[in-house]
Amino acid sequence: MLAGGQSLIPLLALRLARPAVLIDINGIDELSGVSAIDGRVVIGAMTREYVAEESGTVADTVPLLAAALPLIGHEAIRSRGTIGGSLAHADPAAELPAVARALDAEFVVRGLSGERVIPAAEWFEGYLTTSRRPDELLVEVRFPAAEDDTGVSFHEVARRHGDFAIVGLATSLVLSGGVISDARLALTGVSDVPVRAAAAEELLAGERPSTELFDEAARRATADLDPPGDLHGSPGYRKTVAAAVVRRGLRAAADNAAKGSN
Amino acid sequence: MADITLRVNGTTRTGSPEARKTLADFLRDDLNLTGTHVGCEHGVCGACTVILDGRAVRSCLMLAVQAAGREVTTIEGLAPDGEHGGHEGLGTLQQAMWDSHSFQCGFCTPGFVMQATAFLGDHPDADEQQIREALSGNICRCTGYQSIIDGVLLAAQRNRTLRNREPLSEERP
Numbered sequence: 001m002l003a004g005g006q007s008l009i010p011l012l013a014l015r016l017a018r019p020a021v022l023i024d025i026n027g028i029d030e031l032s033g034v035s036a037i038d039g040r041v042v043i044g045a046m047t048r049e050y051v052a053e054e055s056g057t058v059a060d061t062v063p064l065l066a067a068a069l070p071l072i073g074h075e076a077i078r079s080r081g082t083i084g085g086s087l088a089h090a091d092p093a094a095e096l097p098a099v100a101r102a103l104d105a106e107f108v109v110r111g112l113s114g115e116r117v118i119p120a121a122e123w124f125e126g127y128l129t130t131s132r133r134p135d136e137l138l139v140e141v142r143f144p145a146a147e148d149d150t151g152v153s154f155h156e157v158a159r160r161h162g163d164f165a166i167v168g169l170a171t172s173l174v175l176s177g178g179v180i181s182d183a184r185l186a187l188t189g190v191s192d193v194p195v196r197a198a199a200a201e202e203l204l205a206g207e208r209p210s211t212e213l214f215d216e217a218a219r220r221a222t223a224d225l226d227p228p229g230d231l232h233g234s235p236g237y238r239k240t241v242a243a244a245v246v247r248r249g250l251r252a253a254a255d256n257a258a259k260g261s262n
Numbered sequence: 263m264a265d266i267t268l269r270v271n272g273t274t275r276t277g278s279p280e281a282r283k284t285l286a287d288f289l290r291d292d293l294n295l296t297g298t299h300v301g302c303e304h305g306v307c308g309a310c311t312v313i314l315d316g317r318a319v320r321s322c323l324m325l326a327v328q329a330a331g332r333e334v335t336t337i338e339g340l341a342p343d344g345e346h347g348g349h350e351g352l353g354t355l356q357q358a359m360w361d362s363h364s365f366q367c368g369f370c371t372p373g374f375v376m377q378a379t380a381f382l383g384d385h386p387d388a389d390e391q392q393i394r395e396a397l398s399g400n401i402c403r404c405t406g407y408q409s410i411i412d413g414v415l416l417a418a419q420r421n422r423t424l425r426n427r428e429p430l431s432e433e434r435p
Contacts, residue, residue, distance in 0.1 A: 002325075009284070009323045010304035022281075026328060050317065074399025076308065076377060079317040080324065161398040 001025060001137065003046055003085035006077050031084070031139060036061055039145045045084025045138045050075075052083055061145045063262035064103060064152040064172050068095040071154060074162040084138045087123075090130050091164070093189045095154065097124060098170040101194040102186035105143045111136035124193040147182070149175050151257025155249040156188070157241050159232065165189055166233045167241045171249040173204070175257040180204050185217075185249070190227040190242055197221035200246065209254040218246040266330035270295070271339030279326040286310040288326030289336060297337035297372050301401070308400030309373040312336050318380035337372035340379065354420055355379055359413030366404030374400050378414045386421055393418075 002008055002024045011017040025031060031046035034055045041061045043052060052058050053069040072078055072086070072095050086096045087107070099105070100120045107118040109132050116136075123130050132138060146152070156168030168188035174181045183204035185197040200221035207213050227238035256262055263278045270293060277292045286303075289295045289312070298321055301309035305323040312321045313335040341351040352360060355378055365371050374397060381396040382388065388396070393414050394407075402410060 005323050005325075005328075006305060006320075009325075010306075013284075013304045013322070024325075024328065074308070075381065075396055076311055076318040076320050076399055077305070077323075079314070079319045161395045 001088075003088075004048065004081040005085075006073065006081040007085065007089045007091070025137070034058060036145070040142045041065075041145060042140055042142050043083050044140050045082065045088070047083045049073075049078040049081045049083060049086070053078060062103070062143045063146055063150065064154065064170055065096075065099050065143055066262075067152050067154040068099045068170060071095050071156060071162075071165075071168075077162075083141060087141060088130060088132065088138045090124055090128050090193070092124075092127060092191060092193050093164040093168070095156070095165075095168060095170070095188065097194040098168060098186040098188045099154070100141065100143075101196055102170040102172055102184040103143055105141055107132075107138060108140045108142065109133075109136040110139045115139075117142075121196075127192040146172070146262065147174050149257055149260070150262060151175065151253040151255065151259075152262055153249045153252035153256065155245050155252065157245060167227075167238055167245050169242075169245045169249040171253040173209075173250070173253045173257050175209070175254065178208055178258075180207055180209065180254075185221060185246065187221070187225075187242055187245075190225050190238060192228075195225070197246070199223070204250075209250070209258075211251075214247050214250040214254075217250060218243040221246045264327050264330075266327055268329050268331060269333045271335055277326070281325065281327055283326045284322050285312070285324040285326045285329050285334070286321035288329075289321060289334070292326075295336050295338050299369055299372050301369065301373075306401070307370070307373070308377060309370050311373040311376040311400065313376055313380050316380070316383075318377050335376070337375055340375065354424075355382065355414070355417040358417035358420055359410070362409050362413035362416055364405065364410045364413035370400060370402045370404075374402070374410055378417070382414065382418055382421070386418065386425070388414075388418055390415055 002022050032044045034057050035042050036057050049072055059066045086094055105120045107123050112135055118131055125131055152172045154170050156165035158165040170186045172184040183201045187195045200217040203217055203220055222239050222243045225239055227235050229235040265278050267276045279288045286300050289298045299309040301307035303322050305320050310321045311318050315333050341353045377400055393411055
């Protein structure tokens, strides 16, 4: 299934994928578009990343997604790459899977047996693997609108702007009267799927932002991680970087929430 | 094979590429526009960057048949050759990069020029940091990038000078 082609065409060029049939869905207009419906933002799977990046609806309603989009690849990649394509490709180092996981986005797939909605927690099954069946097409992704007093950040450590990050973190905090009422953290690059930091989220809920709190959250977020090692970083290095990214991401999100600027 | 019609550098072109052929190979092999360079062939180096309907794209990451009905600009479309084969026809960006010695072997050059053209079109007042980020997807093995950044900055500066000169004389009482 060919959408933006920014991951599939390289796989074809390198002969890592050799499909007998390739179906180009670029001509299906109804798969593209951004709309706000019932407290959610619904994004068609074929919506190009640059279109979402320039969308006022996305900027106003799903600030975490807006923060992540400019970090995807390079400008020329976002010209063609699509929201659904990135999420269906499910690279654990990519930005959008972490955003979808942090926000509990919903994936709408359609196939011969009808339509079903898959929560983000069940979408990512492994490296480049989702729970979409071979006869199903991802048609749209639904992101919940951010509450008032939400602060977000997307923090990543990469060798070069636009590269896949060694470690990245999607953070969304809701501050109610100075107290964290909702904390969502999802890490990239530390496993074969994007990882929610549930232990850190539990710690943060009900607390006031502080350096000590964020240090402890970083410890809890990374305690059980067993990241892969490659030429960009050893498992130990990734773990150390992940802890630093959690501290920085939480501080930035808390500051944004306090300022009322997302 | 599929028959396609598209606009390339302002001219209507037709072709019958195989479904598997990339836009980069179609431009080079079928239309003989060899200014678009093919480096890594999997979307990493940026040498094959062209402008598709106003946006920079990697022509190695698109199939030629996907460009049917679209408007493509390649390096050949930026400035026609001068009458005597010289550089009389260079555009502002090309001239600024020439003046800044932005090139050594020249292999990456078309990609840089196309990416910078698209970027400056959307961000005419870009500063150095923004230009560095915009060009971060293009790889150069010779220059160390500094002279390329200098060239794009110089072009932005010259464009600003031109812009400020034109409207002011009419708008001011």
